[in-house]
Amino acid sequence: MIYFITLLCGLLFGFGLALSEMTNPAVVIGFLDIFGNWNPSLIIVMAAAVAVSMIGYLISKKQIKPLLTDLWSLPTAKIIDSKLILGSALFGIGWGLSGYCPGPGLTTLTNNPAEGLYFVIALIAGSALYQFQPTK
Known part of the structure; x- marks a missing residue:
């Protein structure tokens, strides 16, 4: 089951990258070009990613153990x-x-x-x- 969930998460991540056009290097370079033709769309993508990660992290703090494995694997x-x-x-x-x-x-x-x-x-x-x- 953990492999299926991992695959599903990877597919969802890839779909999100494709949907937000973060797989297009021109969009990323456009974000980094603050003195030229700046494209701020990456800020929205990053903010959404941070928000989702924070929600997941907060939920994990309230659980005793992960759903699909025995131990947490978090940076220390x-x-x-x-x-x-x-x-x-x-x-x-x-x-x-x-x-x-x-x-x-x-x-x-x-x-x-x-x-x-x-x-x-x-x-x-x-x-x-x-x-x-x-x-x-």
């Missing part, structure tokens, strides 16, 4: 360190240069396969590089 880190700042900066730079973040970027494999292949290869390479980070 509360510190802002150099890894977080560097990772966030790299994500933002990549997003700003390409107009893709990981979710919408995967849709390029069907929308624009030549460009999508480059994005997915870079996504996998970046994820693999995480394994080689220095440890303390």
Whole structure:
């Protein structure tokens, strides 16, 4: 059942991205171009996503355990360190240069396969590089 719910959530997420045109890098780059032809639609999409996430989080706080598994899997880190700042900066730079973040970027494999292949290869390479980070 958990796999079906996970698939359903992924499909709903993808549908929302497609419906809001967040799979179109021109829309994302238009949002980031505040001194040019600015497109503020991403603010509405982000606000809706944050609102839905907050509601889900508040509901989860009132439950003793999740519905489909035994334990909660929630982040516990509360510190802002150099890894977080560097990772966030790299994500933002990549997003700003390409107009893709990981979710919408995967849709390029069907929308624009030549460009999508480059994005997915870079996504996998970046994820693999995480394994080689220095440890303390």
